[in-house]
Amino acid sequence: xxxxxxxxxxxxxxxxYENNTTLLNRVVSDAVSQQRDxxxxxxxxxxxxxxxxxxxxxxxxxxxxxEEYKTDFQHEVFNQNLDDVFKCEVxxxxxxxxxxxxxxxxxxxxxxxxxxxxxxxxxxxxxSKSHPEIVEAHYNKYAKNDEDSLVALNTAFAQDGxxxxxxxxxxxEKPIQIVNIMHSSEDLLAFPRNLVVIxxxxxxxxxxxxxxxxxxxxxxxxxxxxxVAKNAIFDIYNIQNQHNLTxxxxxxxxHQKEHSSALTHNLTLHTGTTRNNVYVDMAEEHCESHVYGLxxxxxxxxxxxxxxxxxxKPNCYxxxxxxxxxxxxxxxxxxxxxMVRPDAQKxxxxxxxxxxxLTDTAKMNTKPMLEIYADDVKCSHGATxxxxxxxxxxxxxxxxxxxxxxxxxxxxxxxxxxxxKIRVPALRDEIKELVENTFRGELDKCNSCVLCGSEASSQYxxx
Amino acid sequence: xxxxxxxxxxxDDKEILRGINLTVKPGEVHAxxxxxxxxxxxxxxxLAGSEVFDVSAGEVNFYGKDLxxxxxxxxxxxxxxxxxxxxxxxxxxxxxxxxxxxxxxxxKYNDEKPLSASxxxxxxxxxxxxxxxxxxxxxxxxxxxxxxxxxxKNEIFQMAMLEPKLSILDETDSGLDIDALRIVANGVNxxxxxxxxxxxxxxxxxxxxxxxxDFVHVLYKGRIVMSAGKELALELExxxxxxxxxxxxx
Numbered sequence: 001x002x003x004x005x006x007x008x009x010x011x012x013x014x015x016x017y018e019n020n021t022t023l024l025n026r027v028v029s030d031a032v033s034q035q036r037d038x039x040x041x042x043x044x045x046x047x048x049x050x051x052x053x054x055x056x057x058x059x060x061x062x063x064x065x066x067e068e069y070k071t072d073f074q075h076e077v078f079n080q081n082l083d084d085v086f087k088c089e090v091x092x093x094x095x096x097x098x099x100x101x102x103x104x105x106x107x108x109x110x111x112x113x114x115x116x117x118x119x120x121x122x123x124x125x126x127x128s129k130s131h132p133e134i135v136e137a138h139y140n141k142y143a144k145n146d147e148d149s150l151v152a153l154n155t156a157f158a159q160d161g162x163x164x165x166x167x168x169x170x171x172x173e174k175p176i177q178i179v180n181i182m183h184s185s186e187d188l189l190a191f192p193r194n195l196v197v198i199x200x201x202x203x204x205x206x207x208x209x210x211x212x213x214x215x216x217x218x219x220x221x222x223x224x225x226x227x228v229a230k231n232a233i234f235d236i237y238n239i240q241n242q243h244n245l246t247x248x249x250x251x252x253x254x255h256q257k258e259h260s261s262a263l264t265h266n267l268t269l270h271t272g273t274t275r276n277n278v279y280v281d282m283a284e285e286h287c288e289s290h291v292y293g294l295x296x297x298x299x300x301x302x303x304x305x306x307x308x309x310x311x312x313k314p315n316c317y318x319x320x321x322x323x324x325x326x327x328x329x330x331x332x333x334x335x336x337x338x339m340v341r342p343d344a345q346k347x348x349x350x351x352x353x354x355x356x357x358l359t360d361t362a363k364m365n366t367k368p369m370l371e372i373y374a375d376d377v378k379c380s381h382g383a384t385x386x387x388x389x390x391x392x393x394x395x396x397x398x399x400x401x402x403x404x405x406x407x408x409x410x411x412x413x414x415x416x417x418x419x420x421k422i423r424v425p426a427l428r429d430e431i432k433e434l435v436e437n438t439f440r441g442e443l444d445k446c447n448s449c450v451l452c453g454s455e456a457s458s459q460y461x462x463x
Numbered sequence: 464x465x466x467x468x469x470x471x472x473x474x475d476d477k478e479i480l481r482g483i484n485l486t487v488k489p490g491e492v493h494a495x496x497x498x499x500x501x502x503x504x505x506x507x508x509x510l511a512g513s514e515v516f517d518v519s520a521g522e523v524n525f526y527g528k529d530l531x532x533x534x535x536x537x538x539x540x541x542x543x544x545x546x547x548x549x550x551x552x553x554x555x556x557x558x559x560x561x562x563x564x565x566x567x568x569x570x571k572y573n574d575e576k577p578l579s580a581s582x583x584x585x586x587x588x589x590x591x592x593x594x595x596x597x598x599x600x601x602x603x604x605x606x607x608x609x610x611x612x613x614x615x616k617n618e619i620f621q622m623a624m625l626e627p628k629l630s631i632l633d634e635t636d637s638g639l640d641i642d643a644l645r646i647v648a649n650g651v652n653x654x655x656x657x658x659x660x661x662x663x664x665x666x667x668x669x670x671x672x673x674x675x676x677d678f679v680h681v682l683y684k685g686r687i688v689m690s691a692g693k694e695l696a697l698e699l700e701x702x703x704x705x706x707x708x709x710x711x712x713x
Contacts, residue, residue, distance in 0.1 A: 395551040395605075398511050399565040399621060400539035400572070409564065413555025413604075 009066045010047050014040065016071070017156055023073045027159050029128035031136045039145050039155035046149035055148070058333035058365045059275050059304040064247040069189035069219055073159065075104040082106070082181075093430050095177040095207065096121070102182055103192030103222065104160045118167035121176065124193055125160040134165050138197050142225045142253040144279060150249050151277075154223040158193035161222070166202040166232075175205045175424055182210075182242070187217035194224040198232040205235040205424050210250075212242040224252045228260040230284075235263040237427060239434065244272045244299065251277035258284035265422060267431065268295040268303045269438045278307040282316040293322040294418040296438050297330035297362075304333040309351075311344040314374075320351040323418040325411050325439075326362035336381070337369040344374045351381040356388065356414050358407075408439045415439075464489055464660060465530075465629055470521035472509045479505040481685035483521070487629065490657040494671055494696060495664045497682035498704040503664045504548060506682065507633045511545035512538045525629070539565075540572035542628030546618040546635050553605040558617075561605050562587065562624055569625065590623040594650040611638035619650040626654075631662045636670035648673030668700035683711050 006014065017024075017040050025033040048065050049056035082099055098121065099106040105123030115121065120131060128135040145152040162178050180192065198204055212218055228234045234254075242248060248271060254262045266276045280289045295303040309318045324332045334353045355364045368381035388410050396406035412435065419435055422428040465487040472480040479502045487493055497503050509516050510523065512535030523530040530538060539545075553561075566586075567577040578586065587601065596616050606614050615635055622630055632651070636644055651661065651674050663674055671679075671693065679695040680687045683704075688711045689695065699707075 389551075391551050392553050394513055394535060395547065395553065396556075396561070396565075397535040398539055398545050398547075399561070399625065400536050400569045401561075401565050402536045402568060403534070405564060405568065406536075409556050409561070410553070413553055416555035 006044055007047060009062055010044060012066070013153060013156075014044055020071070020073050024157060024159055027125040029132055029135060031132060031139055032125075032128050032158060035140045035158075036156050039152040042145050042152040043149045043156060046146075046152070048149060055306060055335065056275075056304075057335075058331070059273070059302065061150075061247070061249070061273070061275065064219055064273065067217065067219070068187065069217070070184070070186045071189050072102045072104070072184070075102065075160070082108075093175065093177065093207070093426060095175045096172075097177040097179065098162065100162060100178065100180040100192065102184060102188060103180060103190045103220070105162060116170045116172065119170060119172065120163065120165035122163060123160055124158075124163040124195055127163045127165075131165070134163070134197060135195070138225065138227050139195060140225070142227065142255040142279075142281065143223055143251070144253065148251065148277065150221055151223055151251050154191045154193060154221050154251070157191040158223070159191070161192040161194035161224075163194065164196045164204060164206070166198045166204045168199040169201045170199075171203040172205075175207050175427055177207045177209065179209045179211065182212040182216075182218045182220065182246070183214055184216045184218075185214065189219045190221070192220065192222040194222070196224065196226040196234065196236075198226070198228050198234045200229045201231045202229070203233040205427070206237070207427060208236060208238045210238065210240045210242060210248070212246050215243070215245070217245040218242070219247045221249045222251065224250075226252065226254045226262070228254060228256045228262050230257045231259045232257070233261045235265075235423060237265045237422060237424075237431070238267065238276075239431070240266070240268045240271055240274060242271045242274075244301065246272040246274075248272075248274045249277075250274070252279070254278075254280045254289065256280065256282050256284070256287040256289060259286045261288040261290075263290040263292070263421075263423060265292040265294075265418075266305065267293070267435070268297070269434065271297075271301055271303060273302045275304045276306065278305075279310070280308070280318065281310045281312065282318070283312055285313045285315045287313075287316040289316075289318045290421065291318065291320045292418055292421045294415055294435070295322075295324045295326075295332060296415070296435070297324070297332060298327035299330060300328070301330045302332070303330075306335050306337075308337045309339070309349065311338070311340045311347045311349060313341075313343060314345045314347065316344065317348045318350070321418055321421060322353045323415055324353075324355040324364060325358065325415060326355065326364060327358040329359070329361045331363045331365075333364070334366040334383070335369060336367070338371070338379065338381070340370075340372040340374050340377055340379065342373040345376045347374060347377040347379065349377070349379045353383045354414075355385045356411065357385060358388065358411075408436075411439045412436055464526055466524040468522050468524075470506075470509070470523060471519045472505060472516045473519055474505075474516050478519070479516070479685055480509065483682075483685070483687060485680065485687060487660050487662065489628075489660055491678065492655070492661045492663065492674060492676045494676035494679045494693075495662060495682055495687075496666065496679060496696065496699055498708065499666075501682045502685045503682050504633055507545060507631045507662070507664055510538075510631060511535060511543065536568070537572070539625070539627075540569050544622050544625055544627035544630040546615075546622060546630065546632040548634040548637060550606050550609075550614040550618055552607045552609070554607045556605045558601040558603060558605055559587070562601075562621065565621075566624060586624065590620060593623045593653050594620045595646050596620045612640065612643035615639055615643065615647055616650070619647050623650065623654055627659065629660050629662070630654075631664065633664045634666065635663070636665055636667065644670065645673060668696045671696045681707055683707055686711075
């Protein structure tokens, strides 16, 4: 304990904040800066989630926060040619693609001229100044700083990320692909902050790809807020393909208005330690929300998915499906909270978490948490943890399919249900291939990552 | 092609096969009949390579190779096909992917070139005709939601695709109506040649009206207690198994 009464690890961040406030504020508008002090206070009083915190029971994150990292608060324009350092695995997708480097909007991004009128896609920091009305109306309105101190920590340090604004009635047909590349010669800490606003009757689909490109250690604590207005449709697919030295806390907050439909899908294909938070507020009637996840882990990886679906009003529908395939000594956790408030009659809420453990040493903790205060509702939840089916194995092998190949087929068959939930066909095909490559161990997860197969650092390998 | 000598197998220390002897030559059709619990299905799954059973004694020679020494997939690649009594549903694995993987693994094992996508689809179209299988079935996941008859037809379709030297049909007639039975039997007959052989395991005579055997064997309490020509099947149909039970009670 330090003299201020908070723990050493927390003190690192409070100091970091106090020493950099001017720098942090320089790039963003006051609407963003003004949120910081309150956020750091919340962080200070709640602290980094430790054992006693029920929502973080199975993820020990504090040790990662204790390590030393550099920061990138004064980001300089990335001067390398992106094509030289990065090749995207989702290749043939017809999409509008933009890049972020360490959470910063890449200044050389080129947007297609064909974007509909009124659509704003760009740097969160820049737009906070050029379109203050968007940020003032929505920024930090949905993120739950008081419920999760790591979200508050992001708000305290937020500088840049992507901002997407889709005006009333505009439908963006092509998916918007956002590639965030962690690229640093030193261990790095980053707080990407993203904002998405989909106005009435508007539609957009986002594919967010997260990569680590250099062998440095990364701690990424990202927050994305999404406002989905009346009759709007919004999808976000987050593909996490990072190396074993990555610690990633990724929180998304979706706020829905009546008759809107939202979908979030976190696909963790490779990581070190990942914690995904999904919060969905169905603030008005007749909302529909789909919350999905797929995690494929091996070695010592750890993936923890937490979701909170808030049925605040009647006649809303929510569907959750999380599937995990865990190999080696990897561990996973799932906790799914569904809150059906007293007012929320005729709620339909369904939740499922299925896991496949490939070894005796892989471990999964799963916990449904339903709180139902209305009496006319349809809710269900289910969780399974199992092994590969021996009968199916034998069936495949009796047709001449070798053990390894049969295993891959069955793992893919298990994951398939989660992949099928992707409601953009072109995306689904691309992601199918990625998932299959992951099972084959052929996913190019780190491009230039020297850790791959390197014996010097046996503690961490990519495969 | 196949020579079984004094084969013993057990599960949880319970001996199910107690000394099986059987020789099958190319071009032959053998029927194995017998009452419930006599070891018919055990014999076929032991031959197919199921790891549920322990082989405690005996040997099985398949084209000069020790079959019992090979894992299930290599037995298949050597030309053995096992049609399941209860084909397994595998949601998420498409029939196309399944069959292409299987076929190409066979090709790889035999040092042949894998089939291109179009060659594969062409082959699949041809073989579908042989077993009169509905086109839609092959667009679905393996056996998922198939009716009993569709599953059995699918087994024969896979047999047609893989062109085995020896097929073991385990109670392929169970759960089939007359039409499905005829289609399945026709499929088997069309695939018959002087170079391949079939072992038909069945309870009843009715399948043997369509697939006519050269030899009929009666399996009882883990041993083949009687072997004769096709007329034995008719006799069993008429008299049941009681007289055999009485004769070979021990």
